[in-house]
Amino acid sequence: MHELLEFRNVTKTYSRGLLTRTSTTALHSVSLKLTQEEPTIVAIAGESGSGKTTLAMLLLGFIPPTTGQIFYKGQNINHLQGEERMTFRREVQAVFQDPFAVFNPFYTVDHLLSVPINRFKLAKSKQEARQKMEDSLAAVGLRPEDILGRFPHQLSGGQRQRINVARALLLKPRLLVADEPVSMVDASLRATILETLSNLQKNFGVSILYITHDLTTAYHIAKSIIVLYRGSVMEAGDIDAVIKSPQHPYTRLLIDSIPWPDIKRRWGETAIKARESELSEKHNGCRFLTRCPFAMEKCTTEPPLFRLKAYQAASCYLHEQNPSIEPDKLSELLPR
Amino acid sequence: MFSQSSLTLHDTYSLSDVTMKPVLEVVNLQVSYYTDAGRARALDGVSLSLNAGEKLGLVGESGSGKSTMALAMTRMIKPPGRIEGGQVIVDGTDLVTLPDEQMLKARLSKIAYIPQGAMNSLNPVMRIGAQMMDAIRAHDRTLPKSEMQEYCLQALESVDLKREVFRMYAHELSGGMKQRVCIAIGILLRPKVIIADEPTSALDVVTQRQVMETIDRVQKDIGAAVILIGHDMGLMAQFVDKVAVLYTGRLMELSTVADMFTDPKHPYAQALINSLPNLDNKGVFQGIPGIAPALMRLPSGCTFHPRCSRVMDECKVKRPTPSTLSNNHVVECYLYSDKA
Numbered sequence: 001m002h003e004l005l006e007f008r009n010v011t012k013t014y015s016r017g018l019l020t021r022t023s024t025t026a027l028h029s030v031s032l033k034l035t036q037e038e039p040t041i042v043a044i045a046g047e048s049g050s051g052k053t054t055l056a057m058l059l060l061g062f063i064p065p066t067t068g069q070i071f072y073k074g075q076n077i078n079h080l081q082g083e084e085r086m087t088f089r090r091e092v093q094a095v096f097q098d099p100f101a102v103f104n105p106f107y108t109v110d111h112l113l114s115v116p117i118n119r120f121k122l123a124k125s126k127q128e129a130r131q132k133m134e135d136s137l138a139a140v141g142l143r144p145e146d147i148l149g150r151f152p153h154q155l156s157g158g159q160r161q162r163i164n165v166a167r168a169l170l171l172k173p174r175l176l177v178a179d180e181p182v183s184m185v186d187a188s189l190r191a192t193i194l195e196t197l198s199n200l201q202k203n204f205g206v207s208i209l210y211i212t213h214d215l216t217t218a219y220h221i222a223k224s225i226i227v228l229y230r231g232s233v234m235e236a237g238d239i240d241a242v243i244k245s246p247q248h249p250y251t252r253l254l255i256d257s258i259p260w261p262d263i264k265r266r267w268g269e270t271a272i273k274a275r276e277s278e279l280s281e282k283h284n285g286c287r288f289l290t291r292c293p294f295a296m297e298k299c300t301t302e303p304p305l306f307r308l309k310a311y312q313a314a315s316c317y318l319h320e321q322n323p324s325i326e327p328d329k330l331s332e333l334l335p336r
Numbered sequence: 337m338f339s340q341s342s343l344t345l346h347d348t349y350s351l352s353d354v355t356m357k358p359v360l361e362v363v364n365l366q367v368s369y370y371t372d373a374g375r376a377r378a379l380d381g382v383s384l385s386l387n388a389g390e391k392l393g394l395v396g397e398s399g400s401g402k403s404t405m406a407l408a409m410t411r412m413i414k415p416p417g418r419i420e421g422g423q424v425i426v427d428g429t430d431l432v433t434l435p436d437e438q439m440l441k442a443r444l445s446k447i448a449y450i451p452q453g454a455m456n457s458l459n460p461v462m463r464i465g466a467q468m469m470d471a472i473r474a475h476d477r478t479l480p481k482s483e484m485q486e487y488c489l490q491a492l493e494s495v496d497l498k499r500e501v502f503r504m505y506a507h508e509l510s511g512g513m514k515q516r517v518c519i520a521i522g523i524l525l526r527p528k529v530i531i532a533d534e535p536t537s538a539l540d541v542v543t544q545r546q547v548m549e550t551i552d553r554v555q556k557d558i559g560a561a562v563i564l565i566g567h568d569m570g571l572m573a574q575f576v577d578k579v580a581v582l583y584t585g586r587l588m589e590l591s592t593v594a595d596m597f598t599d600p601k602h603p604y605a606q607a608l609i610n611s612l613p614n615l616d617n618k619g620v621f622q623g624i625p626g627i628a629p630a631l632m633r634l635p636s637g638c639t640f641h642p643r644c645s646r647v648m649d650e651c652k653v654k655r656p657t658p659s660t661l662s663n664n665h666v667v668e669c670y671l672y673s674d675k676a
Contacts (some may be wrong), residue, residue: 214541
């Protein structure tokens with residue numbers, strides 16, 4: 001059986017300029033596998049510019065990779081046609097960051113939900129379509145009679161975001177890409193949306209890629225995590241291990257900067273080094289080098305992933321006493 | 337104030353200046369918006385006070401009146417909104433009754449407002465320096481240009497930006513840098529009160545921490561009181577001294593940050609604290625049931641009663657009066673009305 005999803009050494013480079021081409025590597029040789037048998041939730045974390053949204057766009061087939069291939073059930077997603085393309089479009093769904101921008105203010109919610117039903121011919125009659133809409137709304141914890149027939153401006157951000165999840169659910173997806181689904185929702189409503197996503201995985205067998213910069217919510221929902229910085233994997237593994245004992249200096253900085261809602265857990269003492277400097281783009285070494293407090297001579301060549309435990313690895317020479325693993329074995333680090 | 341050129345932004349406040357006379361007092365502030373569908377009471381009798389150097393966090397869901405509060409304090413409520421009553425006393429002056437002319441002068445010199453998404457408010461075709469000088473010129477036309485420039489450069493340095501930023505344009509700066517420019521503009525005239533409306537909502541955690549640490553440092557330098565508006569309780573726990581919880585324009589609870597996180601009183605505050613993800617409660621999702629009511633159709637009595645887990649009969653009839661418990665802990669709930 002083919003993997004549900006496979007990234008094979010995927011690199012994405014954006015270049016600009018006609019005469020002097022400058023390029024930015026948004027994603028640097030990432031390999032990742034998700035199996036069909038065991039649905040899981042993987043968090044992709046990193047700050048802005050780390051390549052996490054590029055990863056989502058590649059996966060949804062919106063942009064082609066510069067090198068490497070992406071396979072969905074054994075098929076390269078950039079060469080899908082006809083029937084197979086429709087299946088891919090149906091089975092891979094997305095929930096985006098902004099619950100306000102994805103709704104057309106002129107239509108009621110019914111429209112948003114019925115478009116995919118018609119497009120993919122999911123229902124034979126109007127009653128069946130209506131029934132499907134009601135079922136999926138109920139599955140995300142909304143009462144259909146409160147929602148159907150309403151306009152987007154009559155709904156709260158939390159309700160809208162759950163409608164987006166319901167829309168995705170309608171299509172019985174196998175894979176859901178959630179790109180910062182709670183960052184624009186009130187803190188008091190975040191918990192409900194996270195719970196909805198978590199139930200989706202448990203009850204409907206949907207694998208979820210949870211893309212975020214917020215490690216607190218990632219910790220609560222995901223099973224494993226991949227930390228990206230400027231397109232490269234810094235640390236990966238079991239989410240408990242990574243969050244509770246981060247091993248890469250970058251992950252430590254990230255976790256140190258989380259404002260925990262706990263007065264006993266203060267922001268860390270580690271000073272933050274100023275962001276980019278001029279030489280940052282010029283070398284092929286560790287992407288974090290210019291900000292790293294432990295930077296060494298050899299960091300100018302790219303460190304491989306060093307495996308610290310069965311389910312944790314960090315791409316940093318501080319851990320070079322541990323065995324290194326090939327980048328395409330990344331998925332072995334992620335518990336299911 | 338500009339004639340004393342010996343004064344620098346890095347002057348630290350002597351302790352005697354930070355005596356316990358509140359620098360900001362908000363008394364029974366009332367704001368309504370008049371729409372075709374009726375009157376929406378966006379703020380309904382909010383009172384609080386703040387000492388110099390204190391940091392207050394104002395939290396609440398969207399639509400709870402947080403931003404209205406900031407706008408009302410700086411008198412920037414636009415029609416159909418109106419301040420209908422109450423006082424905002426900054427450093428002994430009531431801003432609500434101040435003539436417009438003087439209010440213009442008071443903004444930035446007494447009370448500064450860093451709006452939500454402030455970094456998008458910078459003019460893309462003006463250099464950063466020119467925008468900063470604009471702000472000073474609006475308050476003092478007589479100041480020589482070189483002196484104005486020196487003020488701006490000092491302000492930029494105090495938020496950890498290089499002096500070169502003065503000659504740059506907004507597009508040359510990153511999000512965090514733009515936000516720090518806005519903070520620099522905010523503190524130019526050494527205001528007594530700084531209001532920051534979700535200053536870090538679009539920034540990632542590392543930049544967020546940098547920006548918050550900058551605000552923390554400059555507010556200590558100039559001894560200003562800070563009001564931080566937001567819904568991120570984590571940020572509040574890390575940054576503020578006091579927390580005020582707003583719900584449908586009413587102040588439900590006001591207490592020190594330690595009390596708020598260890599012993600919240602109001603059922604809404606309790607639910608809010610419990611809904612927070614933490615390290616110890618993995619996989620437990622506790623949202624607050626129901627949704628916030630529309631301001632036009634507020635429930636009778638206590639506006640939280642339809643969502644409250646400990647609702648009583650009287651809650652549905654009459655709005656509770658605020659009770660002050662020990663340690664200046666103010667809570668508007670019948671559960672505590674006899675314990676005051």
